[in-house]
Amino acid sequence: MSLENHSRRGGRALAILGSTGSIGRSTLELVAWTPDEFRVVALAAGRSCERLAEQVWAHRPRLAAIADPALEPQLRTLCEGSGCEIRSGPEGLAAVATEAGADLVVAAIVGAAGLEPTYRAVEAGLPVALANKEALVMAGGLMINAARRHGSALLPVDSEHNALHQCLRGESAREVRRLILTASGGPFRATAAGEMSAITPAQALRHPTWEMGPKITIDSATLMNKGLEVIEAHHLFGLPAGKIDVLIHPQSVVHSMVEFVDGSIVAQLGVNDMKHPIQYALTYPERRPSPLPPLDLVARSPLQFEPVDPARFPCLGLAYAALRSGTGAPVALNAANEVAVAAFLAGRLPFLGIAELVEGVLDEDYGEPATLSEVLDVDRRARLAASRRVEGRVVA
Numbered sequence: 001m002s003l004e005n006h007s008r009r010g011g012r013a014l015a016i017l018g019s020t021g022s023i024g025r026s027t028l029e030l031v032a033w034t035p036d037e038f039r040v041v042a043l044a045a046g047r048s049c050e051r052l053a054e055q056v057w058a059h060r061p062r063l064a065a066i067a068d069p070a071l072e073p074q075l076r077t078l079c080e081g082s083g084c085e086i087r088s089g090p091e092g093l094a095a096v097a098t099e100a101g102a103d104l105v106v107a108a109i110v111g112a113a114g115l116e117p118t119y120r121a122v123e124a125g126l127p128v129a130l131a132n133k134e135a136l137v138m139a140g141g142l143m144i145n146a147a148r149r150h151g152s153a154l155l156p157v158d159s160e161h162n163a164l165h166q167c168l169r170g171e172s173a174r175e176v177r178r179l180i181l182t183a184s185g186g187p188f189r190a191t192a193a194g195e196m197s198a199i200t201p202a203q204a205l206r207h208p209t210w211e212m213g214p215k216i217t218i219d220s221a222t223l224m225n226k227g228l229e230v231i232e233a234h235h236l237f238g239l240p241a242g243k244i245d246v247l248i249h250p251q252s253v254v255h256s257m258v259e260f261v262d263g264s265i266v267a268q269l270g271v272n273d274m275k276h277p278i279q280y281a282l283t284y285p286e287r288r289p290s291p292l293p294p295l296d297l298v299a300r301s302p303l304q305f306e307p308v309d310p311a312r313f314p315c316l317g318l319a320y321a322a323l324r325s326g327t328g329a330p331v332a333l334n335a336a337n338e339v340a341v342a343a344f345l346a347g348r349l350p351f352l353g354i355a356e357l358v359e360g361v362l363d364e365d366y367g368e369p370a371t372l373s374e375v376l377d378v379d380r381r382a383r384l385a386a387s388r389r390v391e392g393r394v395v396a
Helices: 022-033 049-059 069-078 089-098 112-123 133-150 159-167 193-198 214-222 224-237 275-283 314-325 329-345 353-362 372-390
Strands: 012-017 038-045 063-066 085-088 104-107 128-130 154-156 176-183 244-248 254-260 265-269
Touching: 012 022, 012 089, 012 112, 022 038, 022 049, 022 104, 022 275, 038 049, 038 089, 049 063, 049 069, 063 069, 063 089, 069 085, 069 089, 085 089, 089 112, 104 112, 104 275, 112 128, 112 133, 112 329, 112 372, 128 133, 128 275, 133 154, 133 224, 133 329, 133 372, 154 159, 154 224, 154 275, 159 176, 159 224, 159 254, 159 265, 159 275, 176 224, 214 224, 214 329, 214 353, 224 244, 224 314, 224 329, 314 329, 314 353, 329 353, 329 372, 353 372
Parallel strands: 012 038, 012 104, 038 063, 063 085, 104 128, 128 154, 176 244
Antiparallel strands: 176 254, 254 265
C-alpha cells in the first residue's frame, strides 16, 4: 500500500505497538514536536501500565491495550474518564494493530511478543514502520509474502536498515554487490579475550554510543543484534547471506553502506539518535525538517572501520549459520538468545554463556516452519530447550 495514498486529514494517524519502550517514546516525542503532522489513535504496551496511562492522557488515543491481561483493571482505573477504550492480551494488541483506523502502524514491541500483532497489521494491508527486528528474523518469508499479497509497505526503523533503505532509493537490486551493516562494537570491542568471562550485566549495559533498552543493549555487546540484522536485511532487501557484510564502526556515524557493482559505495550518515530513522519512516516518501541537530562531520572525525573478530563475537557467526540453514534455525536462534539474555541479566548465566547456550539450542532440528503457527511452535520448543540449559547453572 502506497503511503502517498493515505489520508493526511488531521495528520497521519498512528498506532504504536510498544509505546512505552525507547522507540515508542521517541515516536511520541516526534508527534509532540509536530502535532499537525500526526495524531495517535492507538497505543499498546507490555506491562508498563502507569506509563501507558500517562501516554493515554497526553495523546488521547481511541484505543489502548496492555499485553498482560492481569493489568487491564489497573489500566482501566488509571484511564477512567479519558474516553479511551481499554483492551488487553494478544487480542488487544491485535486490535491496536488493525482496528483503530491507523494510517501507519509503528511496530516496536521488543522480541517475539511483537510478531503476531505486526503480522496482523501486514495482513490488514497497513503500512508498518518496523522496529521489531524479531518479526523478520522469525517469520521473514511469511511477513514479506504477506506484505506483497496485501499491499503493505514495510519501512525499516532500525538505524542500519533504515540507512540501507535510504541508500537504495531509486537503485536497482541488480546493481548491488553487497550491503554493509555497521556495528559500534559495543562496550567490549577492545576488551582482552581473557577478561570476557568476568563481564557483569552492569558493564554490558553501558553502551558507548546508543541509549537503548536492556535486551538490545546486551545484544549489541555480544553482536547478536548485528546477526539478527543480517537476517532482517536478507528478508527486507532480498540478498543472500554472502552479500551482507558487517564492519565495526565505533563512532556510529555511518549507519550502513551499499557497495555497487562498479565499486561505488553509498553511505548514510547521521546523528546518533533513533528519532532520525523514526521520522524518516513516519514521513516517507517525503523528507521533513527535523528537530534534531545536524551532523557535525568535523567534530565527529576521524571515522574508523574494523573487521569483526569472530572469536570475540561468536553470536554473529551463529546468526549467519542459522540464516544459511534454510530451516527454522533463525526462529530458534532468536528464542534461545532471548532466554540467554534474560538469564544473564538475572545473574544466572555468564556473559560467554550466552553464545554457548544459543549454539547448544541450534544443535537440535527445528524443521522448516511454513505457517505462523508453526513458527510460534518452533519458538516455544527452542525456549523450552534454552530454559532447560539455564536450569541448574551457577554463575561464578
